[in-house]
Amino acid sequence: xxxxxxxxxxxxxxxxxxxxxxxxxxxxxxxxxxxxxxxxxxxxxxxxxxxxxxxxxxxxxxxxxxxxxxxxxxxxxxxxxxxxxxxxxxxxxxxxxxxxxxxxxxxxxxxxxxxxxxxxxxxxxxxxxxxxxxxxxxxxxxxxxxxxxxxxxxxxxxxxxxxxxxxxxxxxxxxxxxxxxxxxxxxxxxxxxxxxxxxxxxxxxxxxxxxxxxxxxxxxxxxxxxxxxxxxxxxxxxxxxxxxxxxxxxxxxxxxxxxxxxxxxxxxxxxxxxxxxxxxxxxxxxxxxxxxxxxxxxxxxxxxxxxxxxxxxxxxxxxxxxxxxxxxxxxxxxxxxxxxxxxxxxxxxxxxx
Amino acid sequence: xxxxxxxxxxxxxxxxxxxxxxxxxxxxxxxxxxxxxxxxxxxxxxxxxxxxxxxxxxxxxxxxxxxxxxxxxxxxxxxxxxxxxxxxxxxxxxxxxxxxxxxxxxxxxxxxxxxxxxxxxxxxxxxxxxxxxxxxxxxxxxxxxxxxxxxxxxxxxxxxxxxxxxxxxxxxxxxxxxxxxxxxxxxxxxxxxxxxxxxxxxxxxxxxxxxxxxxxxxxxxxxxxxxxxxxxxxxxxxxxxxxxxxxxxxxxxxxxxxxxxxxxxxxxxxxxxxxxxxxxxxxxxxxxxxxxxxxxxxxxxxxxxxxxxxxxxxxxxxxxxxxxxxxxxxxxxxxxxxxxxxxxxxxxxxxxx
DNA sequence: TTGAAAGCGCTAACAT
DNA sequence: ATGTTAGCGCTTTCAA
Numbered sequence: 001x002x003x004x005x006x007x008x009x010x011x012x013x014x015x016x017x018x019x020x021x022x023x024x025x026x027x028x029x030x031x032x033x034x035x036x037x038x039x040x041x042x043x044x045x046x047x048x049x050x051x052x053x054x055x056x057x058x059x060x061x062x063x064x065x066x067x068x069x070x071x072x073x074x075x076x077x078x079x080x081x082x083x084x085x086x087x088x089x090x091x092x093x094x095x096x097x098x099x100x101x102x103x104x105x106x107x108x109x110x111x112x113x114x115x116x117x118x119x120x121x122x123x124x125x126x127x128x129x130x131x132x133x134x135x136x137x138x139x140x141x142x143x144x145x146x147x148x149x150x151x152x153x154x155x156x157x158x159x160x161x162x163x164x165x166x167x168x169x170x171x172x173x174x175x176x177x178x179x180x181x182x183x184x185x186x187x188x189x190x191x192x193x194x195x196x197x198x199x200x201x202x203x204x205x206x207x208x209x210x211x212x213x214x215x216x217x218x219x220x221x222x223x224x225x226x227x228x229x230x231x232x233x234x235x236x237x238x239x240x241x242x243x244x245x246x247x248x249x250x251x252x253x254x255x256x257x258x259x260x261x262x263x264x265x266x267x268x269x270x271x272x273x274x275x276x277x278x279x280x281x282x283x284x285x286x287x288x289x290x291x292x293x294x295x296x297x298x299x300x301x302x303x304x305x306x307x308x309x310x311x312x313x314x315x316x317x318x319x320x321x322x323x324x325x326x327x328x329x330x331x332x333x334x335x336x337x338x339x340x341x342x343x344x345x346x347x348x349x350x351x352x353x
Numbered sequence: 354x355x356x357x358x359x360x361x362x363x364x365x366x367x368x369x370x371x372x373x374x375x376x377x378x379x380x381x382x383x384x385x386x387x388x389x390x391x392x393x394x395x396x397x398x399x400x401x402x403x404x405x406x407x408x409x410x411x412x413x414x415x416x417x418x419x420x421x422x423x424x425x426x427x428x429x430x431x432x433x434x435x436x437x438x439x440x441x442x443x444x445x446x447x448x449x450x451x452x453x454x455x456x457x458x459x460x461x462x463x464x465x466x467x468x469x470x471x472x473x474x475x476x477x478x479x480x481x482x483x484x485x486x487x488x489x490x491x492x493x494x495x496x497x498x499x500x501x502x503x504x505x506x507x508x509x510x511x512x513x514x515x516x517x518x519x520x521x522x523x524x525x526x527x528x529x530x531x532x533x534x535x536x537x538x539x540x541x542x543x544x545x546x547x548x549x550x551x552x553x554x555x556x557x558x559x560x561x562x563x564x565x566x567x568x569x570x571x572x573x574x575x576x577x578x579x580x581x582x583x584x585x586x587x588x589x590x591x592x593x594x595x596x597x598x599x600x601x602x603x604x605x606x607x608x609x610x611x612x613x614x615x616x617x618x619x620x621x622x623x624x625x626x627x628x629x630x631x632x633x634x635x636x637x638x639x640x641x642x643x644x645x646x647x648x649x650x651x652x653x654x655x656x657x658x659x660x661x662x663x664x665x666x667x668x669x670x671x672x673x674x675x676x677x678x679x680x681x682x683x684x685x686x687x688x689x690x691x692x693x694x695x696x697x698x699x700x701x702x703x704x705x706x
Numbered sequence: 707t708t709g710a711a712a713g714c715g716c717t718a719a720c721a722t
Numbered sequence: 723a724t725g726t727t728a729g730c731g732c733t734t735t736c737a738a
Contacts, residue, residue, distance in 0.1 A: 047403035048715035072425040091444040277607045279632030401731030
């Protein structure tokens with residue numbers, strides 16, 4: 001590999017001149033320098049530059065599970081923005097483990113210019129590693145309790161869940177099962193609360209056994225659904241608080257040969273790739289996934305450029321109810337109330353393929 | 354950030370001693386050194402080390418589309434191995450673009466200790482950047498024509514496609530449509546050839562209009578399926594050569610209200626997350642996806658440790674036919690042949706959730 | 707076993 | 723506008 005000295009020698013100038021040329025400053029020997037760089041195929045050593053400048057031009061992106069389509073989309077959006085701005089992304093998969101996350105952060109903190117973090121769990125306070133090293137961090141999808149000190153890009157979980165509840169209620173459902181996420185996570189709690197809030201508001205607050213707390217994983221969704229179905233009075237509708245649990249729950253329904261929406265209506269949070277061609281096509285709460293990643297990266301890069309620019313931001317994206325065919329009025333409406341007329345609030349045209 | 358000098362001073366020794374301690378050599382002042390490191394929370398600067406050693410302890414992983422579940426799984430497997438061996442992963446998404454890939458490789462070549470590359474397209478020869486910089490590279494899922502000079506981890510595409518063809522033929526299908534991938538890619542060509550080989554072998558080689566060349570993308574699968582269905586004599590079965598095209602094709606079938614497998618049988622290549630709960634559950638050619646990534650990373654790290662150890666390896670993973678319910682004998686068996694009895698070669702128990 | 711010191715490749719004073 | 727040079731933090735020869 002050619003070094004800046006080789007280039008300087010070949011071009012007949014000093015290394016300072018090369019360095020300046022590289023920065024875009026005007027230099028007299030411009031042409032000779034360009035030629036020398038070209039001829040030697042010179043590429044500045046990132047390590048040397050990093051050592052000198054204290055900057056790496058790389059960003060750490062830490063997610064619980066890259067195989068979760070949501071996080072895959074987030075990473076895609078984030079990487080795209082990063083690359084367009086000359087940054088590279090270090091990807092870390094914590095496998096939903098707080099310990100791994102801690103290790104990862106420790107290794108990461110002084111290796112990158114900034115971090116996008118989707119925490120596996122949500123401890124009361126931010127990791128000591130972050131507290132100390134103080135790299136710019138943007139929290140993604142989850143925020144920490146005492147953390148107005150950090151930027152974050154979230155989604156309006158409560159509102160999304162509220163839309164799901166309202167939709168189900170307007171269809172006439174009154175026994176509605178909730179497959180909730182862990183309550184110690186932002187999306188878990190937010191969706192839980194939003195959902196119950198709305199049901200309470202309309203006066204059909206579910207009994208405790210209709211509320212199953214899952215773990216945002218497939219198997220969890222499966223188990224929760226099973227428990228719901230085993231009830232003496234099973235629900236006429238189910239809302240699952242994330243994509244993976246939706247899949248698990250649908251498998252359970254499938255295993256028990258329960259027809260959707262004839263026997264039970266189903267709403268999921270987060271669209272699935274196959275959402276439209278499932279039988280029936282799934283009604284879901286949708287949100288911009290890649291955009292969430294892209295937004296987080298933009299915010300982070302802005303913060304890196306101006307560490308004390310704006311005060312920490314808390315961006316909240318909107319969700320929307322995507323009505324397909326997994327929801328319908330209950331088969332036998334409870335006698336306590338006449339079935340209400342469905343009045344969709346949001347709807348979008350399905351595009352082909 | 355504390356430097357090695359701070360630690361040396363605090364421990365009352367020289368930096369050389371600290372460095373040696375860090376390497377695991379025995380030093381007299383062991384305890385004092387450990388304490389100093391602990392107290393100062395010293396972490397060696399990766400940049401400085403990298404500059405001195407010429408090694409980065411990071412690996413570039415380059416994929417065409419991280420949102421494709423296959424590549425997401427690959428990355429997951431690869432990252433896991435890398436992390437367990439103390440390496441970090443730079444993730445690059447080329448968005449199926451050869452130009453982007455070239456840029457990425459140029460930026461990457463002297464920044465990482467090795468590269469796992471799933472090429473977007475397959476040029477006749479390896480990128481000049483790689484030719485020159487000569488970092489260890491493992492090709493994943495795709496290989497280059499003239500490239501026994503590199504390690505690669507592939508899957509037996511031809512055999513997988515053959516299994517699909519045989520399965521369909523054994524069910525009695527004779528008009529079988531193929532939604533193929535691009536023929537200038539390893540998996541595209543391999544699956545194409547394997548499929549047609551087998552059909553030729555059993556004597557039901559399809560007419561050209563039954564072979565649609567897609568692009569491995571969703572929309573491509575959709576269009577190909579549409580073309581197949583528009584035929585005067587549409588096929589009684591379809592094989593789609595990858596996951597995304599399967600999804601597109603299924604959407605097309607769904608849009609046209611064609612019942613599977615009653616009206617048409619369907620086999621996909623690569624399992625889908627929802628494969629089991631689709632209606633009907635999908636018959637697919639399955640392969641170990643995370644393992645493919647993990648294997649590639651292991652191979653790469655081995656190569657990094659011993660650049661001239663073994664000659665370049667070409668690892669080929671097996672696929673297996675996963676028979677579910679999207680395949681059945683044709684509704685009206687062609688009079689030219691009696692329906693054959695289904696004789697599954699491979700089968701696996703479906704696990705719950 | 708240990709320390710002194712050179713040097714990895716670059717940038718940015720500072721001097722000219 | 724350009725050159726000289728110190729120094730970023732580490733590893734490793736070489737000498738002791």
